[in-house]
Amino acid sequence: MHSSDMSFTYFSPFVRVESDEIRARDIKSLAPDRNRDISLVPQVIFKDMNELGILTEAITRAGYSRIDLNMGCPFPPQVKAGRGVAAAVNPCLLAELADFVSQNPDLEFSVKMRPGISSPDEWEKTIELINKIPVKFVTLHPRVAKAGYRGKPDLECFDRFSERLHHPLIYNGDITTPSDYAVITDRFPNIKGVMLGRGMLSRPSLGAEIIGGNEWDADRRRELWLAIHRAVAESIIASSQGDAQALARLKPRLEFIESDLFDKRYLKALVKSRDLATYLSLLNI
Numbered sequence: 406m407h408s409s410d411m412s413f414t415y416f417s418p419f420v421r422v423e424s425d426e427i428r429a430r431d432i433k434s435l436a437p438d439r440n441r442d443i444s445l446v447p448q449v450i451f452k453d454m455n456e457l458g459i460l461t462e463a464i465t466r467a468g469y470s471r472i473d474l475n476m477g478c479p480f481p482p483q484v485k486a487g488r489g490v491a492a493a494v495n496p497c498l499l500a501e502l503a504d505f506v507s508q509n510p511d512l513e514f515s516v517k518m519r520p521g522i523s524s525p526d527e528w529e530k531t532i533e534l535i536n537k538i539p540v541k542f543v544t545l546h547p548r549v550a551k552a553g554y555r556g557k558p559d560l561e562c563f564d565r566f567s568e569r570l571h572h573p574l575i576y577n578g579d580i581t582t583p584s585d586y587a588v589i590t591d592r593f594p595n596i597k598g599v600m601l602g603r604g605m606l607s608r609p610s611l612g613a614e615i616i617g618g619n620e621w622d623a624d625r626r627r628e629l630w631l632a633i634h635r636a637v638a639e640s641i642i643a644s645s646q647g648d649a650q651a652l653a654r655l656k657p658r659l660e661f662i663e664s665d666l667f668d669k670r671y672l673k674a675l676v677k678s679r680d681l682a683t684y685l686s687l688l689n690i
């Protein structure tokens with residue numbers, strides 16, 4: 406991909422139905438005034454056309470005309486309920502989805518999926534149905550749901566999928582450095598883009614490095630990570646009930662950090678900090 410053809414789009418965490426309505430906090434977080442200056446595509450998770458209808462209506466009312474369909478979530482409670490990856494291997498649902506998408510020509514739908522629940526060829530049974538849904542593109546994370554995040558993305562599976570899919574294809578999985586990106590785009594020159602997940606959390610400059618075509622040095626990457634973490638800390642503190650809750654919401658974010666950018670003792674001190682004040686002072690806030 407030539408860097409001049411590249412741009413950023415942000416896909417929201419999935420929004421879902423609760424008691425026959427879109428969850429209040431989901432729709433609040435999509436409010437356009439909270440998402441100024443970014444190209445945002447809301448993502449939905451659904452088990453049937455009733456849920457998808459409720460979500461589509463709420464999202465279009467909020468002012469969006471693009472919707473990403475989550476057919477890849479591997480979490481057992483969602484999969485057991487027929488959502489996430491279960492949708493990608495459900496022929497009846499996919500046939501209904503083709504009608505639903507065709508009946509909403511003013512909206513632009515896309516799909517994000519995994520190849521199967523427990524076997525990397527489950528998609529072969531439904532690929533023709535997926536090809537019939539008029540979506541703009543499909544993003545594939547080539548790990549089966551049962552694998553969670555273990556092992557490596559199955560590039561052979563991605564390759565086979567790319568040969569059978571008629572829609573434009575986007576790659577997702579384990580891109581954490583500009584060289585990971587280069588390996589994927591060299592091997593799959595026909596993909597229309599990549600989706601970055603954990604890599605953007607641990608190395609927030611990753612997208613800029615890829616688009617700009619030059620790597621940032623460690624100091625610059627560390628400063629950006631800290632600046633973002635400080636801003637996130639301020640927002641979390643403002644929306645938490647008390648210090649203990651704020652600290653509990655902040656600490657899991659330390660899982661997504663380029664650990665070799667930071668001194669091990671510093672990271673350990675952050676993880677072990679017993680109270681918010683200690684944590685913030687370590688961050689120089």
Ligand SMILES: Cc1cc2nc3c(=O)[nH]c(=O)nc-3n(C[C@H](O)[C@H](O)[C@H](O)COP(=O)(O)O)c2cc1C
Pocket residue numbers: 417418419448475477517546577578579580600601602603604
């Ligand atoms: C904490 C967490 C939350 C996630 N939430 C979503 C989600 O709401 N929708 C989605 O499509 N993928 C979600 N994912 C999966 C990522 O989008 C991505 O497919 C996966 O992490 C593999 O790509 P990566 O190796 O670039 O992270 C989530 C992943 C993590 C770790």
